[in-house]
Every structure is written in C-alpha cells, then in structure tokens.
Amino acid sequence: MTASTGPEAAALVPAAPRTPSVGKAFLGLLGRDVFVTGRELGGFLAQVLLQPIFLLFVFGKVLGDLGYVQGGFEQVLLPGVIAFTGFLTALQNTALPLVIDFSFTKEIEDRLLAPLPTSLVAIEKIVFATLRGLIASAMMFPLGLLILGSVPITWSAVPLVSVGLVLGSLVGAALGLVLGTLVTASKINVVFAVVLTPLLFTGSTQFPWSQLDGLRWFQVVCALNPLTYVSELVRGQMVPQVESIPAWVCLLACVGFLVLFTAVGLRGFRRRAVD
Amino acid sequence: MEVRDLVKRYPKRPTNAVDGVSFAVEQGEIFGLLGPNGAGKTTTIGILTTRVALTSGYAGVGGVDVAADPVRARTVISVVPQRPNLDRSLNARQNLLFHAAYHGMGRAERGRRADELLERMGLGDRGKDKVDDYSGGMAQRLLIARALMHRPQVLFLDEPSTGLDPQARLFVWDQVRELRAAGTTVVVTTHDMDEAAEISDRVGIMDHGTLLALDTPDALTRTLPGDSTVDLVLGEVDAAREPALRDALGGLGGVRRVEDVGGDAGRPPGERDLRVRLYLDVPGASVLGAAAEAVERHGARLLSVALGEPTLEDVFISLTGRDLR
Numbered sequence: 001m002t003a004s005t006g007p008e009a010a011a012l013v014p015a016a017p018r019t020p021s022v023g024k025a026f027l028g029l030l031g032r033d034v035f036v037t038g039r040e041l042g043g044f045l046a047q048v049l050l051q052p053i054f055l056l057f058v059f060g061k062v063l064g065d066l067g068y069v070q071g072g073f074e075q076v077l078l079p080g081v082i083a084f085t086g087f088l089t090a091l092q093n094t095a096l097p098l099v100i101d102f103s104f105t106k107e108i109e110d111r112l113l114a115p116l117p118t119s120l121v122a123i124e125k126i127v128f129a130t131l132r133g134l135i136a137s138a139m140m141f142p143l144g145l146l147i148l149g150s151v152p153i154t155w156s157a158v159p160l161v162s163v164g165l166v167l168g169s170l171v172g173a174a175l176g177l178v179l180g181t182l183v184t185a186s187k188i189n190v191v192f193a194v195v196l197t198p199l200l201f202t203g204s205t206q207f208p209w210s211q212l213d214g215l216r217w218f219q220v221v222c223a224l225n226p227l228t229y230v231s232e233l234v235r236g237q238m239v240p241q242v243e244s245i246p247a248w249v250c251l252l253a254c255v256g257f258l259v260l261f262t263a264v265g266l267r268g269f270r271r272r273a274v275d
Numbered sequence: 276m277e278v279r280d281l282v283k284r285y286p287k288r289p290t291n292a293v294d295g296v297s298f299a300v301e302q303g304e305i306f307g308l309l310g311p312n313g314a315g316k317t318t319t320i321g322i323l324t325t326r327v328a329l330t331s332g333y334a335g336v337g338g339v340d341v342a343a344d345p346v347r348a349r350t351v352i353s354v355v356p357q358r359p360n361l362d363r364s365l366n367a368r369q370n371l372l373f374h375a376a377y378h379g380m381g382r383a384e385r386g387r388r389a390d391e392l393l394e395r396m397g398l399g400d401r402g403k404d405k406v407d408d409y410s411g412g413m414a415q416r417l418l419i420a421r422a423l424m425h426r427p428q429v430l431f432l433d434e435p436s437t438g439l440d441p442q443a444r445l446f447v448w449d450q451v452r453e454l455r456a457a458g459t460t461v462v463v464t465t466h467d468m469d470e471a472a473e474i475s476d477r478v479g480i481m482d483h484g485t486l487l488a489l490d491t492p493d494a495l496t497r498t499l500p501g502d503s504t505v506d507l508v509l510g511e512v513d514a515a516r517e518p519a520l521r522d523a524l525g526g527l528g529g530v531r532r533v534e535d536v537g538g539d540a541g542r543p544p545g546e547r548d549l550r551v552r553l554y555l556d557v558p559g560a561s562v563l564g565a566a567a568e569a570v571e572r573h574g575a576r577l578l579s580v581a582l583g584e585p586t587l588e589d590v591f592i593s594l595t596g597r598d599l600r
Binding site (some may be wrong): 109 | 328364376395428454
C-alpha cells in the first residue's frame with residue numbers, strides 16, 4: 001500500500017496564498033445546499049407542505065362544508081396559511097440543521113474553514129432557508145386553488161404579497177438562526193414544542209388581528225409574534241375587505257424583527273463557530 | 276508557520292489553556308506537537324486554523340496573520356480532524372468537489388483534481404459511494420484528499436492514527452512524507468509517542484499549556500541520561516524498604532537514573548507493585564543479574580523485565596515527572 005511517487009505527485013504541490021474570493025465561496029456554499037435540496041425535493045415538499053395542506057383542508061374546506069364555519073373563512077385562512085408556511089419553513093431550515101451540525105455531525109466545520117467571513121456562513125444559511133420558505137409558500141397558491149376552489153389574489157396585490165413573503169421567510173430564517181445557535185441539542189425538542197406551537201397559534205394565521213378587540217390580552221400576545229405582521233400584510237393585500245394592520249406598520253415590524261433576530265443570531269453563530 | 280508568546284485563556288477558567296508558547300515551523304517540515312490530553316495542543320492548532328480566537332501573542336501561517344486576516348489564512352491551511360466531519364448528504368467525490376468550490380476553484384479543475392486525489396488515496400473506484408458506507412480508514416483518507424483539494428501550504432492533522440488499523444496508519448504516514456517532499460508543511464498533533472517519533476522532523480512537547488522542549492526526536496532522546504533502559508515490575512515491595520531498594524538499584528554499575536513509570540496505587544498500604552525504569556550507560560542485559568539480586572535482597576519479587584532504548588515517552592517522563600497516559 002505504498003504510495004507512488006512520480007509525476008502524479010504534482011497533485012501534492014501547495015499553491016501560493018491567494019486573495020480569497022468571498023463571492024465564490026458564498027456561491028459555493030449556496031450551491032451545495034441547492035444541490036442537496038434538488039436531490040431531495042420530494043422529501044422536502046412533503047416535509048413542509050403536509051401540515052398547511054391539512055390545516056387548509058380541515059379548517060377551510062371540511063368545517064365549511066359541514067357548516068360549522070361561516071362561508072368566507074377560507075378567504076381569511078388561506079393568506080395566513082401561506083404566510084405561516086413561508087415563515088415556519090424558513091425557521092426550521094436554519095434552526096434544525098444548525099443544532100445538528102454544531103452538536104453532532106460537525107459537518108459545518110468544512111464550511112467554517114472556507115475562505116469567507118464566519119458571519120457569511122450564517123448569512124448563507126438565512127438566504128437558503130428563505131429560498132426554501134419562498135418555494136414552500138409559493139406552492140400554497142396552487143394547492144389553495146385545488147383545495148378551496150379559488151384563491152383571492154389580484155395582479156395589483158402581487159408586489160406587496162411577494163415582499164411580505166420574502167420578508168416573512170427572512171424573519172423566520174433569522175429567528176431559526178437564533179434558536180439554532182442558542183439552544184443546545186439536548187433541549188431542542190423542548191424548545192421546538194414550546195416555541196413553535198405558540199408561534200403557530202398566536203401568529204394571526206387563522207384570524208384577523210384587528211377583530212381581537214374583545215380579547216384584549218390575546219391581541220397583545222399576538223402583537224408580539226412576528227408572524228402576525230406577515231399574516232396581516234399578506235391578508236391585507238389578498239383580502240382587502242377584511243380589516244388588517246396597515247401595510248406600512250407590517251413592513252416596519254418585519255424589518256425590525258429581521259434586524260433584531262439577525263443581530264442576535266449572528267452573535268450566537270460566531271460564539272458557536274469560534275471559541 | 277510561526278507562533279510567538281501565544282496565550283489563550285477561555286472565559287471563566289482559572290488558568291491559560293495556552294500559556295506563552297513560541298515556535299516556528301519551516302516550509303516542507305513535518306512538525307509533531309506532542310502531549311497528553313489537555314496539554315494545549317488542540318487549542319494551539321485551533322488558533323492556527325482560525326477556529327479559536329487568541330487572547331494575546333501572534334500566530335501566522337504562510338506569512339498571513341491568523342488573527343488579523345482569518346479569511347486569507349484559510350486559503351493556505353487545511354485541517355484533517357480527529358473525528359470525520361464529512362458531508363453526509365454528499366457522496367465521496369462530491370465532498371471533494373464542493374470543498375474545492377468553497378475555495379473558488381473552477382469546475383474543470385475541481386473534477387480533475389478530485390479524480391486525481393481519489394486515485395492517489397486508493398479510493399478511485401469508491402468515489403460514488405455514500406460516505407456513510409466508508410470504513411474509518413477510508414473516511415480518514417477521504418478527509419486527507421478533501422484537505423488537499425485547495426492545495427494548502429500547511430496541513431494540520433489532528434491525532435491522525437486514532438482508530439486506524441496498522442496498515443491504514445502506514446498509508447497515512449506515507450502520504451504525509453510525500454506531502455513534505457512536495458513542499459507542504461505538515462503539523463501533526465498526537466499523544467502517541469511512537470507516531471511522533473516515526474514521522475516528525477521535529478517534535479514539540481507540550482504540557483499544561485507550555486512548550487517544554489522542541490527538537491528532533493533523536494536530539495530529544497539524546498538529552499536523556501544513558502542509551503538503554505530496563506523496565507522492572509516488582510511485587511511485594513515493603514514500603515519501609517522501598518527507598519533502600521531504589522538506592523541499591525541506582526547504585527548498580529552503569530545505572531544513571533531510576534524513574535517511576537507508574538506503580539499500583541490500588542494495593543493495601545505497606546505493600547505494592549512498583550514499576551521502575553533504569554537508564555543505563557551499558558547494555559541492559561549486563562545489569563539484569565545484579566538488579567535481580569538487589570531486588571531479592573530487599574524482600575521484593577521480580578515480576579517482569581523489559582529491555583529497551585530511551586524513547587520520546589522517556590523524554591516526557593523526565594520533563595514532567597509523570598507518565599503520558
């Protein structure tokens with residue numbers, strides 16, 4: 001098993017220090033994630049779409065058909081479910097892989113040794129999780145059409161709905177970065193249960209926030225959930241006849257949450273990545 | 276590669292993990308960093324590989340200041356970790372391709388180089404395998420191949436032989452020597468004395484965060500008294516008579532020094548097994564008769580005898596007064 005010497009030993013000759021190409025390194029990381037997702041597309045879609053599909057089907061279709069829910073509820077529900085799908089998909093796609101990578105497999109080490117600033121490894125995670133969130137939420141439009149028979153959207157609503165979904169996925173991804181770097185592997189199950197369920201049910205996904213006047217304390221709780229502003233923004237554009245939080249308030253809140261979570265998440269990431 | 280007055284203190288720890296270490300490694304040299312677990316080896320390497328922030332001092336690789344410009348430093352270093360951290364979502368060849376992509380290598384060159392290195396590491400026909408299906412030795416070879424993809428100037432190998440069978444270990448050592456021949460600097464951390472002596476051009480011995488000695492393996496063992504050793508395992512040693520026994524052994528003709536190499540603390544007080552090593556100026560066999568007689572005269576029993584030459588392990592014992600393990 002002696003290694004050969006000879007011309008092929010040229011493979012071992014080191015190169016001179018290079019000026020690192022940060023852009024290429026970033027694209028390399030993104031390329032890896034896209035490549036892996038592309039191969040597991042079916043699994044990815046099943047993983048992220050089953051929950052919203054059932055939510056939409058049972059609450060939007062079944063309960064409506066049975067007469068337990070007034071007609072028109074599905075129009076309130078669908079924008080919320082679209083927002084929630086993007087937000088939560090992005091969140092899970094930063095939080096879970098980071099916990100696993102940092103605690104068990106250490107697979108992230110090769111990426112941390114790539115020639116780019118450590119923070120950009122985290123930013124890549126956010127960008128990629130956002131892409132996944134956007135794909136998942138976009139899939140909800142045709143699925144909504146299929147399940148409910150109609151999707152309330154006009155061309156004029158498309159720009160702000162798109163902005164809302166991009167921002168919503170970004171906020172979810174950044175929150176995932178916070179969870180993924182602050183929470184230890186042994187606690188991730190508990191944290192997911194404790195964080196995700198309240199996020200889902202206080203995110204104004206299944207109801208318009210403005211109509212919670214009679215349930216003041218719950219309205220305040222919902223106002224603390226970033227998902228509320230994503231849902232309200234998307235709903236406000238898609239179903240303008242239902243009263244929603246003004247778009248500019250939603251946009252401002254999303255940007256605020258994004259800045260906050262990104263700052264905290266990047267700090268947590270650097271702490272995990274560099275001793 | 277150079278470190279000067281390197282200090283690392285982790286938060287909330289009373290002592291420095293690395294406490295004022297300085298050394299330099301020439302290009303194309305194999306440098307062994309030797310010491311027990313917790314000696315500061317891994318932290319030192321962590322600083323040089325940009326994964327640990329230094330507290331004070333200087334660390335440079337390939338002329339790049341690691342603390343000031345970690346991104347550039349990462350273009351010249353490469354790490355083979357102790358535990359495989361291969362990307363399990365990718366097959367073996369893809370692990371190499373994406374590593375090269377992170378380092379900005381063009382598509383055609385990536386593919387060519389991946390095939391070349393897989394071939395060299397004896398994995399030519401296993402490139403499409405999942406890395407989960409790889410044995411420990413194969414994973415190690417793939418890690419080395421991955422580390423070489425971007426043509427690093429300095430390769431860091433962390434405990435390269437841990438968990439490898441002898442054949443795989445020889446293969447890794449061969450590759451390391453070829454890297455040196457091609458001009459790559461190789462830094463090996465290990466707590467395996469034989470490994471350090473076998474492949475290193477120079478060895479630094481670390482303990483408690485400081486560098487105790489640094490030289491070629493030969494020069495280090497030459498600092499020890501004598502040129503052969505005899506290990507004695509003694510039973511039924513009476514604690515009261517132990518000092519006299521040591522004196523008697525130390526007074527034998529040709530014996531330069533007597534060192535403990537780990538006794539048996541589990542025995543009842545007053546009686547215990549004793550392991551001592553005699554450092555000799557004369558061939559070991561020539562003192563055996565006299566040594567056995569001295570042992571018997573002091574009421575102990577000779578349980579086993581081993582002849583040897585001073586090794587790096589003896590250097591460590593002589594520097595720290597204790598066994599490496």
